Amino acid sequence: MENQRLILFAALMFVVFLLWQNWMEFQAKKHPPPAPPTAATAADPASAAPVLVPGQDVPTAAPGAVAIPGAQALGGGRRIAVTTDVLEAEIDTVGGDLRRVGLRTYPDSVQRPDQPFQLLQDSGPNLFIAQSGLVALNDGPAPNHYANFAPEQTEYRLADGQDSLEVRLNWSDPSGVKVVKTYLFHRGSFLVELNHRVENGGASEWQGGQYRQFQRTPPKMTSSFFGSGVITYTGAVVSTPEQRYEKISFDDIAKQELNQTVKDGWVAMIQHYFLGAWIPNAGESENFYTKAVGDNRYVVGMRGPVQAVPAGASGNFHSRLYVGPKQPEVLEKIAPNLQLTVDYGMLTIIAEPLMWLLKMIHWVVGNWGWAIIFLTILIKLAFYKLSETSYRSMANMRRLAPELTRLKELYGDDKQKMNQAMMDMYKKEKVNPLGGCLPILVQIPVFIALYWVLVESVQLRQAPFMLWIKDMSIPDPYYVLPLIMGVTMFIQQKLSPAPPDPVQAKVMMALPVVFTFMFLWFPAGLVLYWVVNNLLSIAQQWVITKRVESGADATALKAKEGKGVTSGLGEQAKKLVTLAKQSLPDSLKAPDKRKK
Numbered sequence: 298m299e300n301q302r303l304i305l306f307a308a309l310m311f312v313v314f315l316l317w318q319n320w321m322e323f324q325a326k327k328h329p330p331p332a333p334p335t336a337a338t339a340a341d342p343a344s345a346a347p348v349l350v351p352g353q354d355v356p357t358a359a360p361g362a363v364a365i366p367g368a369q370a371l372g373g374g375r376r377i378a379v380t381t382d383v384l385e386a387e388i389d390t391v392g393g394d395l396r397r398v399g400l401r402t403y404p405d406s407v408q409r410p411d412q413p414f415q416l417l418q419d420s421g422p423n424l425f426i427a428q429s430g431l432v433a434l435n436d437g438p439a440p441n442h443y444a445n446f447a448p449e450q451t452e453y454r455l456a457d458g459q460d461s462l463e464v465r466l467n468w469s470d471p472s473g474v475k476v477v478k479t480y481l482f483h484r485g486s487f488l489v490e491l492n493h494r495v496e497n498g499g500a501s502e503w504q505g506g507q508y509r510q511f512q513r514t515p516p517k518m519t520s521s522f523f524g525s526g527v528i529t530y531t532g533a534v535v536s537t538p539e540q541r542y543e544k545i546s547f548d549d550i551a552k553q554e555l556n557q558t559v560k561d562g563w564v565a566m567i568q569h570y571f572l573g574a575w576i577p578n579a580g581e582s583e584n585f586y587t588k589a590v591g592d593n594r595y596v597v598g599m600r601g602p603v604q605a606v607p608a609g610a611s612g613n614f615h616s617r618l619y620v621g622p623k624q625p626e627v628l629e630k631i632a633p634n635l636q637l638t639v640d641y642g643m644l645t646i647i648a649e650p651l652m653w654l655l656k657m658i659h660w661v662v663g664n665w666g667w668a669i670i671f672l673t674i675l676i677k678l679a680f681y682k683l684s685e686t687s688y689r690s691m692a693n694m695r696r697l698a699p700e701l702t703r704l705k706e707l708y709g710d711d712k713q714k715m716n717q718a719m720m721d722m723y724k725k726e727k728v729n730p731l732g733g734c735l736p737i738l739v740q741i742p743v744f745i746a747l748y749w750v751l752v753e754s755v756q757l758r759q760a761p762f763m764l765w766i767k768d769m770s771i772p773d774p775y776y777v778l779p780l781i782m783g784v785t786m787f788i789q790q791k792l793s794p795a796p797p798d799p800v801q802a803k804v805m806m807a808l809p810v811v812f813t814f815m816f817l818w819f820p821a822g823l824v825l826y827w828v829v830n831n832l833l834s835i836a837q838q839w840v841i842t843k844r845v846e847s848g849a850d851a852t853a854l855k856a857k858e859g860k861g862v863t864s865g866l867g868e869q870a871k872k873l874v875t876l877a878k879q880s881l882p883d884s885l886k887a888p889d890k891r892k893k
């Protein structure tokens with residue numbers, strides 16, 4: 298009985314944790330924090346070198362320089378179309394910014410396989426764009442992301458046999474300063490190289506630096522909480538040598554702005570399955586910043602070190618931009634700790650080996666649904682002995698259930714005597730009522746880690762299984778798997794010892810219905826795992842229960858037979874002794890001590 302309560306408690310806590318987390322994410326997206334009034338932030342007075350400090354929508358220059366205008370409505374110029382084998386991008390001549398990026402190898406939905414998923418977009422409810430520019434010191438000219446660039450052509454397409462594609466935009470100032478902004482796209486890669494080349498044709502030295510940032514609005518919820526499936530974190534992330542992975546939510550940005558000097562880090566905006574990340578040159582000190590810029594827009598970005606370009610010379614400001622899926626094996630090669638954006642939570646140390654094993658199985662079977670099934674079987678085999686201990690304890694408790702009921706009726710409200718009698722019975726029967734606790738507790742972290750593997754893995758996005766399951770990352774459209782899961786839970790209830798309390802028994806019987814309702818909106822891949830795990834548990838529990846019951850019956854029968862034989866032999870021995878006494882001569886018979 299104690300084991301059953303523990304299982305119930307663990308399962309309820311697991312589901313409550315998932316629902317609570319999804320509810321908090323849903324509320325954060327449904328009611329985004331209001332953007333506070335913005336103000337310019339001064340430079341750090343302790344810094345000896347010139348530092349570019351955060352402005353509003355665009356970083357301002359250091360004290361004494363002319364500030365660049367703050368947040369404005371997004372300008373619009375001509376669009377430059379860029380197409381590679383994996384990306385469809387649009388660059389606006391205003392600012393030379395990436396306004397739209399579609400991922401050609403990731404369809405928008407199963408229903409629209411020819412429509413690329415739009416990661417970056419400057420229209421609709423979910424604004425998300427990548428901006429970059431230069432900020433000059435000493436009132437120098439520099440193009441920010443409101444400057445007008447002149448494109449060399451308006452359409453670029455990666456041709457067959459071509460490994461890279463270069464897009465160039467030009468800007469010039471009457472003072473003689475020219476800037477060439479270049480994007481370099483590569484075949485088969487979601488990593489884009491950005492370079493600002495400053496050609497100083499003026500009469501004086503030019504000083505300034507490069508900034509790169511993401512600007513986005515909190516995502517709008519297009520459906521109810523129960524219809525949205527699993528909701529994961531969407532917001533800013535920064536990485537520093539001291540803090541490898543730090544989430545900064547839109548609410549955090551609204552409350553307090555970040556202004557931190559970092560060496561060898563990166564900034565990103567992440568969402569379910571995908572991310573955008575700015576990665577600076579290795580060894581450079583960057584100033585990380587966040588900003589709420591009004592109109593429900595939030596910024597996370599970085600400013601590079603100030604560089605001097607003498608008159609008649611030129612200088613380059615280089616950076617990299619990743620806009621694509623969360624693929625750990627790709628991200629870890631781009632920048633240290635970038636793979637942590639695939640967020641498995643506190644159980645990453647368990648989740649990463651599980652994901653590796655899942656990918657190896659998929660490499661063999663070629664289907665993510667079957668890979669989940671075989672992974673579930675392997676996990677079940679790994680915990681077979683622990684599960685056997687738990688189920689054996691439950692089977693013994695079920696065998697003793699009638700005796701427990703008798704003790705309850707015998708002692709009534711005398712809890713002390715009843716508990717003592719129960720302990721005596723457990724000791725006599727050699728049953729540990731808590732024998733199944735440890736095996737269950739050991740397995741819970743693995744179950745939670747596997748949950749995050751199935752939720753966070755972009756490989757499962759739109760991955761079909763069989764029959765009606767066309768996408769294992771969304772709920773079962775016909776609710777077949779959740780209903781099967783409910784039936785398997787009901788069978789497990791029947792194999793477990795029934796609670797003596799009628800009210801508790803009714804609650805236990807209602808649990809399969811409650812869990813079925815909860816799992817109606819869970820991803821099909823996760824429900825598939827749960828169904829297979831339940832089926833394997835039922836088989837194991839049934840076999841162990843039958844063994845325990847058969848062993849108990851055999852022991853009882855043997856004891857009964859042994860008692861019968863001993864009793865018969867005792868009677869025969871008594872008769873033989875009496876007969877022997879009667880046949881002895883009187884002289885050999887023992888004197889009767891009762892006679893005086």
